[in-house]
Amino acid sequence: MTAVLHNPVFREPESMSGATREIEFRDALREAMSEEMRRDKRVFLLGEEVAQYDGAYKVSKGMLAEFGARRIVDTPISESGFAGMAIGAASMGLRPIVEFMSWSFSLVAADPILNNAPKMLYMSGGQLGCPIVFRGNDGAGGQLGSTHSWAVEGLFSNVPGVKIVIPSCPADAKGLLKTAIRDDDPVFFLESERLLSIKGHVPEGEYLIPFGHAAIRRAGKDCTITAWGRPVAFALEAAEILAKEGIDCEVIDLRTIRPLDLPTVVQSVRKTSCAVVVDQSWSFASPGSELAAQIHKHCFDDLDNFVHRVHSDDVPTPYSSKLEQEYLPNVRKICEAVRSATYRA
Amino acid sequence: MTHSMAPTNTSSPTQTGGPRRLPSLPPATLVKWLRELHLIREFEVRCMQSYQEKKIGGFCHVYIGQEAIAVGCTAAVRPEDPIVTAYRDHGHALARGMTARACMAEMFGKIDGCAKGKGGSMHMFDRPNNLYGGHGIVGAQTPLGTGLAFATKYEDEVLNDGKNRRVTLCFLGDGAVNQGAFYETMNLAGLFDIPVIFIVENNGYSMGTAINRGTTMSHDLCIKGRAHGLKEATIDGMDLLAVYHDMHALAEWCREHSRPAIVDMKCYRYKGHSMSDPRKYRTREEEERHEANDPIGKFERVLLDHGVVNEGSIKEIMTSCREEVRDAVQFSNENAEPPMSDLYTDVFVEPWGRFPGSSQPTFTGGADNVCTFRATDGKEGLV
Numbered sequence: 150m151t152a153v154l155h156n157p158v159f160r161e162p163e164s165m166s167g168a169t170r171e172i173e174f175r176d177a178l179r180e181a182m183s184e185e186m187r188r189d190k191r192v193f194l195l196g197e198e199v200a201q202y203d204g205a206y207k208v209s210k211g212m213l214a215e216f217g218a219r220r221i222v223d224t225p226i227s228e229s230g231f232a233g234m235a236i237g238a239a240s241m242g243l244r245p246i247v248e249f250m251s252w253s254f255s256l257v258a259a260d261p262i263l264n265n266a267p268k269m270l271y272m273s274g275g276q277l278g279c280p281i282v283f284r285g286n287d288g289a290g291g292q293l294g295s296t297h298s299w300a301v302e303g304l305f306s307n308v309p310g311v312k313i314v315i316p317s318c319p320a321d322a323k324g325l326l327k328t329a330i331r332d333d334d335p336v337f338f339l340e341s342e343r344l345l346s347i348k349g350h351v352p353e354g355e356y357l358i359p360f361g362h363a364a365i366r367r368a369g370k371d372c373t374i375t376a377w378g379r380p381v382a383f384a385l386e387a388a389e390i391l392a393k394e395g396i397d398c399e400v401i402d403l404r405t406i407r408p409l410d411l412p413t414v415v416q417s418v419r420k421t422s423c424a425v426v427v428d429q430s431w432s433f434a435s436p437g438s439e440l441a442a443q444i445h446k447h448c449f450d451d452l453d454n455f456v457h458r459v460h461s462d463d464v465p466t467p468y469s470s471k472l473e474q475e476y477l478p479n480v481r482k483i484c485e486a487v488r489s490a491t492y493r494a
Numbered sequence: 495m496t497h498s499m500a501p502t503n504t505s506s507p508t509q510t511g512g513p514r515r516l517p518s519l520p521p522a523t524l525v526k527w528l529r530e531l532h533l534i535r536e537f538e539v540r541c542m543q544s545y546q547e548k549k550i551g552g553f554c555h556v557y558i559g560q561e562a563i564a565v566g567c568t569a570a571v572r573p574e575d576p577i578v579t580a581y582r583d584h585g586h587a588l589a590r591g592m593t594a595r596a597c598m599a600e601m602f603g604k605i606d607g608c609a610k611g612k613g614g615s616m617h618m619f620d621r622p623n624n625l626y627g628g629h630g631i632v633g634a635q636t637p638l639g640t641g642l643a644f645a646t647k648y649e650d651e652v653l654n655d656g657k658n659r660r661v662t663l664c665f666l667g668d669g670a671v672n673q674g675a676f677y678e679t680m681n682l683a684g685l686f687d688i689p690v691i692f693i694v695e696n697n698g699y700s701m702g703t704a705i706n707r708g709t710t711m712s713h714d715l716c717i718k719g720r721a722h723g724l725k726e727a728t729i730d731g732m733d734l735l736a737v738y739h740d741m742h743a744l745a746e747w748c749r750e751h752s753r754p755a756i757v758d759m760k761c762y763r764y765k766g767h768s769m770s771d772p773r774k775y776r777t778r779e780e781e782e783r784h785e786a787n788d789p790i791g792k793f794e795r796v797l798l799d800h801g802v803v804n805e806g807s808i809k810e811i812m813t814s815c816r817e818e819v820r821d822a823v824q825f826s827n828e829n830a831e832p833p834m835s836d837l838y839t840d841v842f843v844e845p846w847g848r849f850p851g852s853s854q855p856t857f858t859g860g861a862d863n864v865c866t867f868r869a870t871d872g873k874e875g876l877v
Contacts, residue, residue: 190653219652225685230637230678237641240626241576243648260634260675269627273619274609275840277626310841333843360847408846 169320169350175208177319177351178284178340181326182209182246184355186216189244192330195222195231196248196285205250206286206345228254232283233261239281240269244330249285252339253299266335267310282329282336287315288379288429289466289477290342298466303430305337306406306439312360313407315339317381319349321404324358331357341379361408365417369399372487373417375440376427377403380459380478384427387483396491406436414440415447422453425486427478432460457486516735521802525811527565527734528797531790532815534561534585537594538765540819541584541601541615545769549827550601553630554615557585559732559764562789563695564589566737567663571745574658576642578626578635579665581616582695586665591623594822604829611832612840632700633673636692639664640679640754643690647752661749662690669700671718672709683754684722691741691748691755692719695731697763702775719756731761732789735796762787 172180186192193216198205200213200223213221224231228249235245249255255262262283269279289298306313314329314336316322322340329336366381367388376384381402388398399417403410418424424444428437441456459478467473488494516524538556545554557564564585568577579586587597592608600607601615609619618628626642629635643662650657670676671694683690694715698705705712716726725747729740741757748755762784766773773781797803803811 193648193652219648222686225678225681227678227682229675230640230682233634233637233675234641234644234679234682237578237626237638237643238645238648239641240638241642241645241649243645260631261637264631265629265634265638270843271840272609272613272617273621273627273840274607274612276609276619276621278843280843312842312847328847332847334847 168353170353171348172319172351173345174319174322174340174347174349175206175345177323177349178208178326179210179212180351181323181330183212183215185327185330186212186220189330190220191242192244192246193220193222194246194248195224195235197224197226197250199223199248204248206342208345209248228258229261232258233265235281236261236265236269236279239266239279239335240277242280244280244282246282246284246330249283251290251297251299251342252285252287252301253297255283255285255301256299262335262337263305263308267308270334271310278333279335280333282326282332282338284326284329284338284340286342286345287339288341288343289461289473292468292470292473293466294468295465300430300461301337302339302406303428303435306436307434310335311407312336312405313339314360314405315378316404317344317376317378317402319347320351321358321364321402323351324356325360325404327355328357328360332360339378344379358404360405361410363404363410363413364402365399365413366402367398367400369397369421371397371421372423372425372491373399373401373414373421374425374427374483374487375401375403375414377406377436378429380427380429380483383478383480384483387480387487390480390484391487394488394493396487396493398487406440409440409443411443411447414444418444418448419451422451423487423490424448424452424456425459425483425490426456427459427483429461429478431463432458433463435460454490454492457490459483459486516796516800523569524797524802525807527569527738528790528793528803528808529811529815530565530589531561531734531793532812533594533818534564534588535790536812536815536819537584537588537597537822540823541598542765542769544598544601544823544826549823550615551603552614552616553581554601554769555582555767556765556769557582559784559789560695560697560761561585562734562737562793563665563693563731563759563761566734567665567693567741570738570741571661571663574624575660575745576624576626576639576646576662577665578639578642578662579628580632580635580667580670581628581630582667583616583618583628587618587620587625587628590620590625592618592620592625594818595825596620598819598822599826599829602826602829603831604826605832605836606825606829610836610840612836633666633670633675636664636666636670636673636676636679637682639692640683640688640690643683643688643754644686647686647688659749659752660689661745663693663745664690665693665695667700668694668696668698668705668709668712668715669703670694671715672700677718677722680719680722680724680754680756684724687752688754689748689752691744691757692724693741693757693759694718695759695761697761699763699767699776701767702771702773704775715758716756719754722754725753725755726758727755728758728760731759732784732787732792734789734793
């Protein structure tokens with residue numbers, strides 16, 4: 150699997166080492182859910198087409214056969230209704246996994262997922278928690294047009310009380326989803342339709358990946374590129390191109406943006422004196438702008454340049470394949486940002 | 495999933511419902527209910543007073559006129575049956591067993607309030623008494639209530655050996671029947687055979703909008719549930735005995751059949767929508783007509799007629815309630831404000847999750863808490 154360097158604050162679980170096999174991202178998600186459902190009968194899955202259809206994206210394939218209709222629950226197209234219902238069940242102590250076919254569809258459930266799940270514990274003075282996982286496809290899936298291409302982390306990371314997980318590879322998808330299901334707080338788990346079919350090495354044995362624990366995907370000394378989710382692959386590709394130009398990039402995969410592993414980023418930026426943040430949500434008031442502000446605060450005397458940011462362009466997501474590629478935080482934009490940040494432009 | 499239960503209208507002739515069925519109930523129970531009615535009304539009167547004295551902030555919605563519903567419905571079910579309601583929630587909290595002190599202190603924003611002063615008037619939570627809020631967004635509690643009932647059913651079918659067969663009461667106002675979430679919820683409840691009762695406290699007004707100005711087919715709100723196969727009941731919410739008997743029968747049916755129901759609970763809100771409402775949208779004559787049908791006076795007359803209470807014992811009950819609420823106000827006045835550190839608690843059960851490694855960071859809060867933490871094992875991190 151991809152080399153993961155240890156950072157000084159956190160330690161990678163030891164069970165991550167050892168034998169692995171290659172499976173798809175969607176298989177990793179299914180393994181995580183199935184293992185946790187075998188372990189804890191309070192865990193159940195609900196959503197549109199998760200049961201008889203085997204999942205709109207085949208993530209839950211075969212789960213109805215193993216767990217039955219009481220625990221793999223097909224819902225009608227009623228995001229507000231079934232998200233709210235799952236939150237009510239979670240406040241009673243069950244541990245629902247809610248699949249949104251797309252996070253874009255979660256917007257019609259904004260009231261329950263933003264007003265109830267993250268605030269229940271606080272507003273009840275600690276009496277009622279909400280151990281729930283919302284998961285589904287986030288970001289541009291490929292020519293789906295603007296309404297279906299939301300990168301909801303741009304909206305939802307503003308809300309206190311939620312944990313936001315955005316895995317970039319199958320091994321992380323499994324380990325982070327297992328942690329999410331065991332977590333006692335609401336977790337927004339953001340997958341990508343474009344990643345579901347990618348294969349990666351996943352450990353044979355059981356493992357969990359802690360939240361707030363970034364992975365350094367590539368070590369480097371000239372510039373720190375921080376990304377999460379699908380753009381991590383773009384950042385790594387850009388780093389290879391830039392290496393040929395003599396710019397040695399360190400690529401950090403945050404894995405969770407709430408909680409945020411800032412120490413790993415800051416330690417890296419203090420070494421490289423240069424930072425580029427890659428975020429597939431829009432730039433205005435985004436996780437990327439927050440991270441840039443935090444880097445400026447903590448690395449003010451270390452930076453040789455201001456923090457450069459690469460986002461999706463500030464327009465609705467276009468349908469045209471050519472325009473969509475240009476709109477996303479792609480390899481070319483990342484290369485340009487790094488060259489500019491390192492004064493090599 | 496079964497869909498065999500055809501909706502049945504259990505509409506009762508509620509005008510005749512009260513005295514006829516009185517003898518089946520122990521006198522001590524009847525007196526307890528009378529005391530709860532008086533306690534809620536006295537509590538709400540003192541709430542209004544405290545609001546005017548600016549002891550209570552924000553929005554405050556009083557329950558005067560609707561007391562028989564909270565008292566009758568909670569009496570009709572078991573203590574372990576979950577209850578969830580909207581923002582006019584003081585009466586439900588008290589009827590469910592929350593102390594007047596905890597309820598009043600919450601509104602005063604004090605530390606011994608039911609939610610440590612973090613919820614306020616609209617967000618009464620009482621987990622030991624199975625009250626799951628107090629929810630401020632109109633209709634938002636309807637999917638939550640269905641989820642509570644889903645959980646009780648799941649416990650029976652997946653987790654437990656025996657069956658508890660709990661039924662959930664989900665209260666809403668007549669304004670909430672026009673929220674989309676409510677229709678999604680009724681469909682889910684019907685589809686999944688969920689034992690939840692949607693009790694529409696139909697006081698005739700959503701804020702200042704009379705029901706016929708905002709709701710189609712407003713003469714019978716049970717129609718709203720018919721498309722989803724819900725069992726129906728229309729109940730006179732100004733008659734405690736009708737509420738109790740009809741709700742008890744309905745709850746037992748829902749419990750036994752694991753099916754949802756809708757109740758058009760006809761009532762009247764004596765006061766404004768909230769404390770800032772001058773009630774210019776209706777006449778004093780209309781208000782007086784309904785106040786003449788007062789649920790407390792009506793219940794008292796029944797008890798007097800049957801010799802369960804006398805003028806003296808009613809006076810004692812009222813005095814005792816007045817004393818209890820006076821104590822609650824005094825307690826809330828003197829109770830401490832929450833410490834500043836409470837601002838940062840109860841955001842997460844565990845901010846960093848269940849960390850399986852050896853160097854768990856410590857969350858230290860603060861305005862930019864995304865970055866201020868340190869490792870418990872002393873390794874270097876940002877502080």
